[in-house]
Amino acid sequence: MADTTACRLYIGTSGYSYGEWIDSGFYPDGTHSSNMLDSYIKTFHTTELNYTWYQMPKAPAMERMCEKVPEHFKFAAKLTRTMTHEVKKDLWQKEVLAFRQGMEPLIRAGRLLCILIQLPPYFERSVDFRNYLAALLDELSGLPLAVEFRHDSWANDKVFSELARRKITLVNVDEPDLPGLFPRLSVVTNPDLFYVRFHGRNAKGWRSGSMQKQFDYDYRDEELKEWAERIRVELMPEAASGGIFFNNHVRGQAPKNALRLIDLLLRKGGKKTPWNGPSFI
């Protein structure tokens, strides 16, 4: 049997500041947004920072965030959209510089799991986009990077070997079975880190334009069991650590599913961790 003991897993959710998680019971009644992280860290040891996709991170805000979490806590930060979705030809290098500066407190404090480069659905494997991605990865070199493709043209061994050569993590995604979307794989391209993102399988809501519909999905136990097995057998033996994130945030489904996956990986079987109780892996 493959050795999984050496791999450290970080399991959490994509973002943590959702008012509706109070209704679903994850956060205690009356939790103020400013206290959600304090509450979140009692259960999970990692989170993805979504807001860095909308806004260039600022070092003082990152510093304040570092102070709020324990030493073992890690952040995965999304690369800002000005380098993925709204790239301006002559400006993006400056944006990379600003992003590095903003991330500095996380790096210094050892709280950065990786930078998540989430590419848009229209970012297909064309010459222009390939050149841009190569230039972007060069510009970001030195940082721990994970690349998430949303277009199936990138599901190619050549792409995986190039990522492996650069020691960059390919993000394995779980999303609906729709034409054009990146397929459900379990590939490790970086021996330091593998990465899985669970977006939910809501095929109907996926292209609705509304996040509340797109990410409204509750994983069934069989689906999570299948993933637990895959993580144990195919991913954990290949990397020193793994980041696993649930993005199906609607109605508190993300923390619920994340906790269940932790239970399954710990082989607790039918024994469930309390809904918002502490969970360690």
Add this chain to the structure above:
Amino acid sequence: MERAIIHLNIADFAVAVETNRAPSLKGRPLIIAPEGAPRAVVYDMSDEAYKEGVRKGIPLSRARRLNQKIPILAPSFNRYEQAMKDLLKETFAFTPLIEYGQADGHIFMDVSASKRLFGPSVDVAFRLKKTFKKAFNLDPIWSVATSKLVAKVATRLVKPLGEYIVAPGDEEAFLAPLPLSLIPGLEKPDLKRLKEFNLFFVSEARGLTLEQLKIPFLQRAPLIYDRIRGIDPSPVRAFSETTSTLSADHEFSNDTNTAGSLRSALYLMIEQICRVLRTRNLHGGCTKLILSYSDGVQNTSASRLSPSTSNDMAMFKACALLLDKAWTRRVRIRHMRLICEKFCPPMVQTELFTPETKETRQVALIQAMDKIRNRFGKHAIKAGLTLTENRIAS
């Protein structure tokens, strides 16, 4: 309940609208001002003109002296209003709690209650920004915060383009390093006084206690104390509150052409409207009076209230002239309707030492009457002028 406020701001709104029509003017210095008018002032200018020293409200002649080559366009208010209406239409899809300036590209939205329906406020702001750009080629700055004050400061920081998300709980830290001049609500005299104490930044002014602030700032001290801490509980006024008109009607029991009865009825209607305005902390900017004669003919007259007011007596003074203007026939009057519109917030700035005048006494009297009515009912106290109508009606 914790609030999520979005501020969308299209910098140099009039210029943005005009350059959409004439793209060749984009990226160049441009002034919007009524060129032919005597003593014309600058209504708006492009960022490029700003960099050359042109400012809103300065005399056009002075702006011209700065650079004679800057093209000048006459303002087209209808166009700006229409553009604003188009933008607002998109925002209504997310919340009815929308407050906006008068065709100036500023929109505040309270999306606290619509997160479950539309997702995180940050995403709503981003989607609106994309929609504005795609549908109208207008690119707003946007910010998300827990109050209007913090959201507004945030957009000021990234002007003319960009976004700023101030996380809940981060308000004090966000404001701390900023110059005091960036804080909305601090007026020029406040800043001047703070400067005299060598206080230039928010973090410096925060060192003063409320009691210490009261010494130079008297009644304004609590406001200043709150503002520099990012405390701003003022609500985003619902769309209906900012745009709707207020109206009052009076049907005469017997058709009349007695001046006393008409003036009395007019005063009663004004009292009704002004009371609502005061409750909403608004001033009326325009009034319209419609007289319906017993033969079915209607006469209308309207005028601007300058200055805008929610004071019964000041509004009556203006409306009495309207009555004279509309009352042009000998035929008896059956019905009067008074409409008040163009609401705006009252001027916050007051003098430190206000001498007692007729106006200040009137304000005090109205405040006292409001207090009595709040406690004992609206008929507990009446203005003498309205007794005439009551006598006739009874």
